[in-house]
Amino acid sequence: MNPNPLLAPAALLVLWSCLVLLWLVLTRFPAFAKAGISLDNAPRGARYVDVEKNLPQKVNWVSHNYTHLMEQPTIFYAAIAVLALAGDTSTVNTGFAWAYCGLRIVHSLWQGLVNTIKVRVALFTLSTVCLCVLAVNAVRCTLF
Secondary structure: OOOOOOHHHHHHHHHHHHHHHHHHHHHHHHHHHHOOOOOOOOOOOOOHHHHHHHOOHHHHHHHHHHHHHOOOHHHHHHHHHHHHHOOOOOHHHHHHHHHHHHHHHHHHHHHHHOOOHHHHHHHHHHHHHHHHHHHHHHHHHHHO
C-alpha cells in the first residue's frame, strides 16, 4: 500500500496535539494543587476559565495553545482530507502541508515557552498562508 504523502503531516499534527494535551495535563494539575484547587472543592459546573486567573501565566499559555490546536488546524485536516480523497500527491501541496505542520509545532513551542506576541503572530500568519494555499488547491483539485 502506498499512502498519500499528504497524510503524514496531518498525522504528525494529530500526534503533536496529543503531546500538547499531555503537556497541558502535566502543567495544569500540579498548578491546580499548588493553588488549592481540587475536584472536591471545584464549584459545580466550573470551567477552566473560572479558575484560570488563579494559575501562573505559563500554565495558561499551554492551555490556550491546546485550544488553538483544536481550532484552525481542523480546516487543515479538512483540506488534507479533500486533497487526499481527490488523489492529489503533488509535491507542492505536500510541501505546504509539511510547512503548515512545522509552523504549528513551532507556534506551540513558542506560545508555551516564550509567548511574545510579535513572533506568535508571524508564525500564525505564515501557517495561515500555507493553509489558504492548501484550501485553494483543494477547491482547484475538486472543481477542475
